[in-house]
Amino acid sequence: MRQFQARIIANRPVAEAWRELVLEWEAEPPEPGQFLTLRVSPRLDPLLRRPFAFSGFSPADPAGGAPATASAVYQVRGSATALLAEIAPGNFLDAIGPLGKPFPLPAAGETALLAGGGIGLGPVLFLARRLRALAAAGQGSPEPRLLLGFRNAASLPELDLPEGSLLCTDDGSAGFRGTPTAKLAADAALAELGHRARLYACGPAAMLAGLAALAKERGWRASLSAEQWMACGVGACMGCALPRADGQGYLRACADGPVFEGGEIDWAAEAARAAPPVKAGAAPRPAQGPAGAGPGKERT
């Protein structure tokens, strides 16, 4: 990891309230699943750095003189990301990265199932491109399967999605009607794969809870990327803790994660915590988190 002033190459809208940030990247190349933290303003309010999962990386091109770039897709949902959205290309941001543990790559012959929920698509897209490049080079696994979940057709981002991506929408206005989890659960061929499949996912806690349960049932190994509020981002403050599934305390999203094995975290507890507000007089609704940008969460 390094701290440096990162020049903004692009900071463009890709969907309503979603943007893609591209930075000139001077630290070591990030791996899919890792993240960076940014100070979005030199002022003291908002105070803390914000974490953003990498959605891609392009190495420098010495022939053409192009610098290495790293990208992140983020959602504008609080004061810090609103400030970030206003910063034009050419300006610099105080960046620290790459941070956290990346997705472990699939073992030879393992089928990779990738699922992204909402703004959680960033690290999943990064991994999909990496796995496709490996597959094209004849290394490692078969072609990965990529499923991306959105609210509706209007919320689909203007991003270069890998060929063969399966789109899912809650209302069926584009692609499969339902969630990536439901689509994966309905696929009988995938159920046959058992331990020959490995699931990778990033999205709201409720989605990860559902996927962790499905992976366990199917015998798939699962690597799930969490989101949690962070203060330091480097493992020092213990602020970004997530509850362990075995009840033996907590793990740090920033340094022990953000990518965890399916059975490591009590995702159901996290999903319940992230549940939307309960209306006065109404019975609590089942947990269903907002679209998340793992890791880290913007305050509203």
Add this chain to the structure above:
Amino acid sequence: MSCDLRVRIGPLELANPVGVASGTFGYGAEYEELVDLDALGAIYTKAVTKAPRPGNAVPRIVETPAGMLNSIGLANPGLEAFVDRKLPELRKLRAAVFVNVAGSSEDEYLEVVERIEAAAGPWAQPGSGAARSGVDGYEINVSCPNVRHGGLAFGTDPAQVERLTAAIRARTARALVVKLTPNVADVSPIARAAETGGADAVSLINTLVGMVIDVRRRRPALAMGTGGLSGPAVRPVGVACVHKAARAVKIPVIGLGGITCADDALQYLLAGASAVQVGTGTFVDPRTAAEVLAGVQAWMEAQGVARVEDIRGMLLA
């Protein structure tokens, strides 16, 4: 003009007045890729308790205007893991190391200090060329607002602070600092109790008890309900507490609370602090402590101040 940046805390001489605060810097290694640890005046470790503590339920942190609220709950691997795994790492540090100690009873504090004394072995001045013991002093945490037992219950009662300080004093010749809470009507009697008990210095302020409510969910933002407020928002409270404590005791006062730049640190030094700690400021920018030190040095040169220990006598009116 070369400035004399050294600060004396009991038997210990700090190379410079700018340290990093307990709970914000782990045990040092977490920041080694981003911060020149050797350039720090002191590292105050994450609190060590007798038993391992998993920490409080989540969420544990929330941002506030120019600040943050935390309820970590003294999460740490416990005394034995500290001795086995952290102490060897601390021996590699050139900067002075204060081990922050917390407990829920007097016996627990004493057990932690006794065990670390035995494991660390004899102490030698940092920079003297002698082997590093890993521990140059203790910072006794009697001010954590986020635990049910101990913590604030000790730190708000002068009699208990004096008794605990004296008991620890009897067990170590290393530098002994007592960390005080601002959650009292007047810090002076608590500071005096620490001094009477034999402390070499007091550090303040720990966090202020605060609460944030998520109005959409009609729930506190933190799982524990309340937490400790830190960051620039608390700085004026910290400066006022240090100003008061420095006039109540003769031992050095170490100031902290919301320092993000040299001017913030200079406010504490002018208020009467001999040294300072950067806490939440490190989260915002890991280079903060180094920049604070450089800025203090530049101010001293511009003001013609030869010794950093002279700054605390310079406040007018």
